[in-house]
Amino acid sequence: xxxxxxxxxxxxxxxxxxxxxxxxxxxxxxxxxxxxxxxxxxxxxxxxxxxxxxxxxxxxxxxxxxxxxxxxxxxxxxxxxxxxxxxxxxxxxxxxxxxxxxxxxxxxxxxxxxxxxxxxxxxxxxxxxxxxxxxxxxxxxxxxxxxxxxxxxxxxxxxxxxxxxxxxxxxxxxxxxxxxxxxxxxxxxxxxxxxxxxxxxxxxxxxxxxxxxxxxxxxxxxxxxxxxxxxxxxxxxxxxxxxxxxxxxxxxxxxxxxxxxxxxxxxxxxxxxxxxxxxxxxxxxxxxxxxxxxxxxxxxxxxxxxxxxxxxxxxxxxxxxxxxxxxxxxxxxxxxxxxxxxxxxxxxxxxxxxxxxxxxxxxxxxxxxxxxxxxxxxxxxxxxxxxxxxxxxxxxxxxxxxxxxxxxxxxxxxxxxxxxxxxxxxxxxxxxxxxxxxxxxxxxxxxxxxxxxxxxxxxxxxxxxxxxxxxxxxxxxxxxxxxxxxxxxxx
Amino acid sequence: xxxxxxxxxxxxxxxxxxxxxxxxxxxxxxxxxxxxxxxxxxxxxxxxxxxxxxxxxxxxxxxxxxxxxxxxxxxxxxxxxxxxxxxxxxxxxxxxxxxxxxxxxxxxxxxxxxxxxxxxxx
Numbered sequence: 001x002x003x004x005x006x007x008x009x010x011x012x013x014x015x016x017x018x019x020x021x022x023x024x025x026x027x028x029x030x031x032x033x034x035x036x037x038x039x040x041x042x043x044x045x046x047x048x049x050x051x052x053x054x055x056x057x058x059x060x061x062x063x064x065x066x067x068x069x070x071x072x073x074x075x076x077x078x079x080x081x082x083x084x085x086x087x088x089x090x091x092x093x094x095x096x097x098x099x100x101x102x103x104x105x106x107x108x109x110x111x112x113x114x115x116x117x118x119x120x121x122x123x124x125x126x127x128x129x130x131x132x133x134x135x136x137x138x139x140x141x142x143x144x145x146x147x148x149x150x151x152x153x154x155x156x157x158x159x160x161x162x163x164x165x166x167x168x169x170x171x172x173x174x175x176x177x178x179x180x181x182x183x184x185x186x187x188x189x190x191x192x193x194x195x196x197x198x199x200x201x202x203x204x205x206x207x208x209x210x211x212x213x214x215x216x217x218x219x220x221x222x223x224x225x226x227x228x229x230x231x232x233x234x235x236x237x238x239x240x241x242x243x244x245x246x247x248x249x250x251x252x253x254x255x256x257x258x259x260x261x262x263x264x265x266x267x268x269x270x271x272x273x274x275x276x277x278x279x280x281x282x283x284x285x286x287x288x289x290x291x292x293x294x295x296x297x298x299x300x301x302x303x304x305x306x307x308x309x310x311x312x313x314x315x316x317x318x319x320x321x322x323x324x325x326x327x328x329x330x331x332x333x334x335x336x337x338x339x340x341x342x343x344x345x346x347x348x349x350x351x352x353x354x355x356x357x358x359x360x361x362x363x364x365x366x367x368x369x370x371x372x373x374x375x376x377x378x379x380x381x382x383x384x385x386x387x388x389x390x391x392x393x394x395x396x397x398x399x400x401x402x403x404x405x406x407x408x409x410x411x412x413x414x415x416x417x418x419x420x421x422x423x424x425x426x427x428x429x430x431x432x433x434x435x436x437x438x439x440x441x442x443x444x445x446x447x448x449x450x451x452x453x454x455x456x457x458x459x460x461x462x463x464x465x466x467x468x469x470x471x472x473x474x475x476x477x478x479x480x481x482x483x484x485x486x487x488x489x490x491x
Numbered sequence: 492x493x494x495x496x497x498x499x500x501x502x503x504x505x506x507x508x509x510x511x512x513x514x515x516x517x518x519x520x521x522x523x524x525x526x527x528x529x530x531x532x533x534x535x536x537x538x539x540x541x542x543x544x545x546x547x548x549x550x551x552x553x554x555x556x557x558x559x560x561x562x563x564x565x566x567x568x569x570x571x572x573x574x575x576x577x578x579x580x581x582x583x584x585x586x587x588x589x590x591x592x593x594x595x596x597x598x599x600x601x602x603x604x605x606x607x608x609x610x611x612x613x
Contacts (some may be wrong), residue, residue: 458535
C-alpha cells in the first residue's frame with residue numbers, strides 16, 4: 001500500500017512538473033492576429049482533421065456490423081478508450097517523435113515538441129510542416145487523428161475474443177512509440193522520406209499498413225474465434241449481425257477520407273486539395289465496382305460486405321498516391337485494389353481469422369497503394385511535392401518503384417517486430433484471450449457486465465415482471481384483471 | 492414411438508447433430524428457449540444499477556424415433572452435452588401415439604426408421 005502511494009505521488013509529481021510550466025509558456029497562446037493565409041489554411045486542416053476524427057465512428061459501425069450481437073457493445077467502449085489514450089500520448093510524445101526532427105537533426109526519431117511546447121520556431125522544429133503556414137496546433141490535431149485511425153485498424157482482426165486490457169496496453173505502446181516512429185520515417189520528414197525519397201502522400205503505408213501490420217501481429221498471438229475452423233480445418237463463415245450498420249460504417253469512412261487525403265495538403269491556398277478530393281473519390285468508385293464484379297465472378301452473388309471492402313481497399317490504396325497521380329491513374333489504382341481485396345479476403349480466411357478483412361483492405365491494399373506511386377506518380381506532381389521522381393509509366397525507370405518497395409519492407413519489418421514482441425509480452429503476462437466460457441457468452445456481458453442489445457438476451461417476461469408483485473397475488477385476492485387505459489372492452 | 496426432448500447448452504448441439512446424422516437420425520427440431528434451473532443467473536450492470544437475469548438461454552431438441560432407437564439418441568445427447576457443471580440441462584422421453592409423413596400420408600413407426608445413408612446423402 002505504501003509503495004503504491006509513493007508510486008502515485010511520484011507519478012502526479014512528474015505530471016505536475018511537466019504540465020505546470022506549460023501554463024506559463026507562451027507557446028500555446030497565439031497572439032490573436034493571424035494573417036489571412038494562416039487562418040484559411042488552419043481552418044481547412046482542422047476541418048479535415050474533424051472528418052478524419054469521425055472515421056472512428058466509421059470503424060465502430062463497421063466492426064459492430066461484422067460482429068455477432070453479443071459482442072457489439074464492447075466495440076463502443078474500445079474505440080472511446082483507445083481514442084482517448086492516443087489523444088493524450090500523441091500530445092505528450094507521439095507528435096514530437098514523428099515530426100520534431102529539428103533543423104538538420106535526427107531523421108530516425110524526433111526530439112522537438114513534447115507536450116507541444118518549448119519547440120521554438122515551428123518551421124525549424126517540425127521541418128516537414130513547413131509545407132504550409134497553418135498553425136502547429138491544427139497540424140497536430142490532423143496528425144493525431146491519423147494516429148487514432150491507425151490504432152483503430154489494428155483491432156479489426158481481434159474482434160469477439162480479445163481481452164479488453166490488451167487494447168489499453170497496446171494502445172499506449174502504439175500511440176507513443178510504434179506509430180510515431182514508423183509514420184515519422186514515411187511522412188514526418190524522417191529518413192525514408194528524406195533519404196530514400198519514398199512517396200506516401202497521406203499514409204497508405206504510414207497509417208494503413210502500420211495498422212494492418214499490428215493487426216497481423218495481434219492475430220498471430222490470438223488465434224481464431226471458437227468455431228471459425230471446423231475439425232477438418234476448413235474455414236466457416238461467422239456472419240456479422242448487422243449489415244446496415246456495416247454499411248453506415250463504410251459511408252462514414254468514405255466521407256472521412258475527404259479529410260484524410262485532401263487534408264494532407266496541410267493547406268488550402270495552393271488549390272491542390274479539391275484535386276485530391278477528385279482522385280480519392282474516383283478510386284473508391286472503381287474499387288466498389290471491381291470488388292462487386294470479382295466477388296460475383298467467384299461466388300455468383302452480389303456480396304454486400306465485399307462491396308464495402310472494395311470501397312475501403314480502394315480508398316486505402318489511393319491514400320499514398322492521392323497527391324501524386326492524375327484522375328485516370330486513380331481509377332486504375334482503385335480498380336486494382338478492389339480485385340486485390342476480394343482475393344486477399346478469400347486467401348487469408350483459409351488460415352487466419354480476420355473478421356472484418358483488415359489484413360486485406362488495409363494491409364494488402366496499403367502495400368498496393370504505396371507501390372502504385374512507383375508506377376503512376378506524375379513527374380510534375382513529384383516535383384511539386386518535392387519527394388522522389390515520376391513513376392514507371394512516365395519515366396520508364398524502376399527507381400521510384402524500388403524506393404516504394406524498400407519503404408514498405410522496412411516499415412512492415414519494424415512495426416511487425418515491435419508489435420509481435422509487445423503482444424508476446426502481453427500474452428505472457430496479462431493474457432490475450434478471454435476464457436472459452438466468456439467467448440461463448442460474448443464480450444458484452446463477460447467484459448462489460450451488460451448486453452449491447454439487452455432485449456435480445458433478457459427474456460421480456462423477466463424485464464417486465466422485475467421487482468413487481470406476482471400477478472397471481474392480485475387475482476387471488478378477488479380482483480379482476482386491471483384494465484389499462486388503451487384496452488377496449490369486447491362487445 | 493417415443494419423443495426425446497432435451498434441454499442442452501448451445502455449444503453441445505452441433506456435435507450432437509453431427510453424430511446423430513452419422514448414426515442415421517437426420518430428423519430433429521430445435522428451438523431456442525430460455526429457462527431457469529439450478530444454474531445461477533447473470534447479473535447485468537447498466538449505468539450503476541443491477542439487473543439479474545435468471546432465465547438462461549438453452550437449446551431444446553425434439554426428436555421422434557422408434558422405441559428401439561431411444562437409447563441411442565439419449566446416449567448421444569448425454570455424451571456431448573455433459574460438461575459436469577450445473578446447467579448442462581435435462582433429457583426427457585415421452586410416448587408418441589401416432590406419426591404421419593406429410594408428403595405421402597404414410598403412417599406408423601416405419602416413417603421413423605433410421606436412415607443409414609442419411610450422412611452420405613447430405
